[in-house]
Each structure stands twice: as structure tokens, then as C-alpha cells.
Amino acid sequence: MSGRVIVITSGKGGVGKTTTSANIGTALAKAGNKVVLIDTDIGLRNLDLLLGLENRIVYTIVDVVEERCKLKQALVKDKKNPNLSLLAAAQTRDKSAVTEEQLKDICETLKKDNDFILVDCPAGIEQGFQNAIAGASEAIVVTTPEMSAIRDADRIIGLLAAREEIVTYKLLLNRVRPNLIATNDMMSVEDVVELLACELIGIIPEDTGIISSTNKGDPIVNDDKSLAGQAYRNVAKRIMGEEVEFLNLEEDKNILGKIKDFFEKKIKEIKAKI
Amino acid sequence: MSFFTDFYNKVFSFFKPQENPESNVKDVARSRLKLVLMQDRTNLTPKILEQMRGELIDLLSKYVELDKDLLELNFEQEGDQVALMLSIPVIRAKDEKEIEEALKKDALIKGIQLAEDEEDIEEIEESAETNNNDNENSSEETIDNSANTELCNETEESVETENNSESSADNDTSNEEHENNNEKEENQEQNTSSN
Numbered sequence: 001m002s003g004r005v006i007v008i009t010s011g012k013g014g015v016g017k018t019t020t021s022a023n024i025g026t027a028l029a030k031a032g033n034k035v036v037l038i039d040t041d042i043g044l045r046n047l048d049l050l051l052g053l054e055n056r057i058v059y060t061i062v063d064v065v066e067e068r069c070k071l072k073q074a075l076v077k078d079k080k081n082p083n084l085s086l087l088a089a090a091q092t093r094d095k096s097a098v099t100e101e102q103l104k105d106i107c108e109t110l111k112k113d114n115d116f117i118l119v120d121c122p123a124g125i126e127q128g129f130q131n132a133i134a135g136a137s138e139a140i141v142v143t144t145p146e147m148s149a150i151r152d153a154d155r156i157i158g159l160l161a162a163r164e165e166i167v168t169y170k171l172l173l174n175r176v177r178p179n180l181i182a183t184n185d186m187m188s189v190e191d192v193v194e195l196l197a198c199e200l201i202g203i204i205p206e207d208t209g210i211i212s213s214t215n216k217g218d219p220i221v222n223d224d225k226s227l228a229g230q231a232y233r234n235v236a237k238r239i240m241g242e243e244v245e246f247l248n249l250e251e252d253k254n255i256l257g258k259i260k261d262f263f264e265k266k267i268k269e270i271k272a273k274i
Numbered sequence: 275m276s277f278f279t280d281f282y283n284k285v286f287s288f289f290k291p292q293e294n295p296e297s298n299v300k301d302v303a304r305s306r307l308k309l310v311l312m313q314d315r316t317n318l319t320p321k322i323l324e325q326m327r328g329e330l331i332d333l334l335s336k337y338v339e340l341d342k343d344l345l346e347l348n349f350e351q352e353g354d355q356v357a358l359m360l361s362i363p364v365i366r367a368k369d370e371k372e373i374e375e376a377l378k379k380d381a382l383i384k385g386i387q388l389a390e391d392e393e394d395i396e397e398i399e400e401s402a403e404t405n406n407n408d409n410e411n412s413s414e415e416t417i418d419n420s421a422n423t424e425l426c427n428e429t430e431e432s433v434e435t436e437n438n439s440e441s442s443a444d445n446d447t448s449n450e451e452h453e454n455n456n457e458k459e460e461n462q463e464q465n466t467s468s469n
Contacts (some may be wrong), residue, residue: 147303154311184300191304195311 004115004240006239011152011161013123015144016174019210019219021120023039023229024140026235029084033115036075038106039088040132042097045089051078052217062090062150065102071109081224091238093119095127100134103216107135116239119145125159133160140201145176145187150195157198170201172212172235178249188191189246190223203251204228312349315356323347330360336376339365 008021021037029035039047042062053213064087065226075085083129087106090097103119110117133139133140139160143153153171160169171191180186187195189203207228213220220229221236234244292324313319318326329346334340341363348359 095422147307150307151310151314158423158438181300187300187303187307191300195307239354 001111001113001115003111003117003135004138005111005119006140007118007119007121007133008140008142009121009129009132009156010142010149011125011156012143012149012264015142015149016051016204017123017142018046018120019214020174020232021047021118021170021202021263022211023221023232024086024236024239025118026078026081027115027221027233028116028118028239029078029081030221031082031236033240034044034113035084035118036110036114036154037084038103038110038117038119039089040103040128042089042128043073043091043094044122047120047208048076048086048088049217050214050219051084051086053078053088057086057088057184059168060088060090062097064106065098065245066100071106080153091111095122095131098131100131103131104250125155129159130155133163133166136230137167139166140172140174141169141198142145142174143192143196144174145181145189145192150192157196161200169198171196171198172204173200173203175203175206176203176232182229182250199240201238202231203246203249205247206236209222218250312356316349323457334362336368337373338362338367341365 008017008024010017018039020040021039025035025037037047037051038061040061041047045060053076056076058076059069061074063069064071064074071087074087076088078084078086089108107117107119117135118195119132119136124130141153141156141160143149152185157169160166171193173189176189177186181188189200205227207220207226209223209226210219210228213223213226214226218224219232221232223229227249231247234247237244329344330347331342331345344361344363346359347416348361350357350359419446451462
């Protein structure tokens, strides 16, 4: 078996890299793939919290590279989802505790008996970022429809494009708020895609359910009713090669809007006939 | 048909809340980002872009008479490639004689520039300070001139007394040529005499 190594990165912090990693990882595992999540945010680890595994971590990635344990010992298996395991970051060290070569080696080893290795990248473009992308051949760039997040994503895309090892990189637009887009207060999905000139892999709506799912340590993909969960499940399907349409996030219109839509459609039909 | 659609639009625009174009935050964000991303990608600052625009005007106006105020220099994105788009409103093409004249002038100016450069080297040896001032002045003028044709007329007068006529002469060629021909010759005479 030769698994795919996908890095999840963004440039800017707080746009949802870790949430995305946890959810896509869980969704891929639920679909029957063997998945390892690697947290490379050494010193600021959080992926364990989002997965609800914080109490079960014995060894970290630093213990692996400093040979205090074997790689297999450091992988924490998710009890609810045995296909999913986590290689946690150390909380007491910094990004220099691991080198690019070491991460590359870990990815190579994990590739042998897993379908997907998802690398959760730290914010920034320094050593932590360089480490995280070292072993990856694919990338998902997470951004939100905000100025600074888009600008940073553009920098990241530039860096990824210059790297031969990264074969594909796609855009995941997170925290989309359809009500703000409808009032022209937020850039639309099309605007962001046009600005960044990057293929989309997912559109995730802003969802307050994310907060409670983080608090519970249970990724939102496990909630069948959540729209964000549905969007993340669709991303996982697209990663697996399925063609899934993007969710329609447009706000339900009021009666007048619906009537207008109806007439506009009719007028278009009439015009087409003429 | 058109009566029907007009009526329909009127009715709905009556019910629709009035949209203020200035409050369209989305478009503001998009255009701001567009510019900033182009600058990030190309490493070209607005100052350098303005300089590039000025130099292009100087070059092109040797061959055609163009509307400098309407000349647009933009970066446009097509896929993952960035293209430099130059839109030049041409008033009229110059005839052979004019082009020849412009080229001659250009050669003359370059000759003066060379002579000046040589002198500069001598001047550096004599006094570095005065030379520095000259350079600063000339760089400022080129930017002013390319940005605004009115400005260049003003600076021109002040330049006449100074040693560096190269920038003003440059702009004259691109500006109202016939009127400025005489002035320029005077300029050059002054220059050579002062040199």
C-alpha cells in the first residue's frame, strides 16, 4: 500500500486548519480508509483536543524523532473510529525539535500501511510550515472570505506552486456566511476563487455547531444533521475521487424574492424562444 | 416585451431596499485585494509602476501621438499567469519626418546625458555633495512629469536654470512638441554653455 500524504495549510492562523484536518481525517476514516493525522504544530498542539484524544497521548512526534519510542507506539488510535490514529505534537518544545528530513521519513514509513496521511500545518511560512510540507505530495489550502486570510493563502499558494514535490493543491473555503454574501458584505465564493486562481475542493459554511463539537471533542462530521459536517463529508468524497456537487448555501429567500426568481426564470425562457 | 420587462423591473426596484453603490463592501474588498495580490506576486511597488508608465510614454510618443492621461497600465490575471496590460489611446500616428526628428532629439539627449555622466565623475571627485543633490532633483522630476503633464511644464521652468535638462527635454518630446521645440533648443544651448 502506498498512501497519499496531504498537507493542510493556510498561512494565516485561526482560519480552521486543525478543524479541517480533524473533520476530513474522521470522514475519510469513516468511509473505510486507514488514516493517520499528524499534528506538526509543535508547542501549540490542538488536534488532540478536537478529536477528544488529549488524555490518551503518551508519546509525541518529538519522542519518535529522538528515538524514545517506536513510531507505532506513538500513534494514538481513536476508539470510536479504529481506522483513525493521531501522531500528536509535543507541547513543551518548539518547531526546531523536528527537521524536514525527519518528517519526510515519518511520512514515508506511514505511507506503507495507511491510505491517507494528513499533516496539520502550523500557521506561518517559517520552519514549521517547511517541515509540514516536506513529506507531502498534495496540499489543501484553507482560507476564509476575508482580506488577510486570502492574502496569506495567496502567499502559501505561491510557495506550494514553486515546490516540485507538491503535485496538486486545492482550495478549501471555510466559514462562508451566505447571509453576508447576499447583502454584498462578504466576498462570494466566485470572487475568492477568481482572486486566488486555485481549484476548489470544498466550501464550508460558518456553523455554530463547530464550537460545541470542539468543546465535546467530537468532529462535526459525526453529526449527520449539520450542514458543515455534510460539507466536510463531501470534501472527503472529493479527495477519494468522487464527483460531488458543491452545497447550495444560498439563504432561503422571502416570498417576494421567490416570486422574482420565478418571473426571471420565465422571462429568460421567453427571451430564449424569441 | 421590453415594456413588460421595464415595468417589472420598476415594480421590483420599488419594493427592493435601495442599494448604495458605495456601501458595497464586497466590491471594495475585491478591488483592494486584487491590487495587493498583484503587488505581492510581482514585487512591483506603485512607485516603480508609475516610473515604468512614464518611461513607456516617453518611448512610445517618439512614434505616435498618444493621450497620456488615458494611458492605462494594469496587471491582469488569466488563470495562474499574470499579464501586463497596456491600453494606449492613440491620437494619431506620426509621419516619418516627425519620427526621425524625435529619434534625432533622443540621440542628442542621450549624448548630453553621456557628457553629463562624464562630468559627473569629475564632479564627484571635486565635490560629492552637489552631485547628490542633482541626482535627487532629477529623479523627483521624472516621477512628477510622468504622473502629470501640467506639472512637467512647471518644473521645466525651474529646471532651465539648473544643470540637468535631460528630464525636462525628455518630457518635451512627449508633450506638445512643436511649441516646445524652441524652448528645448534654448535649454540645450544653456546646458552646453553652462557645461
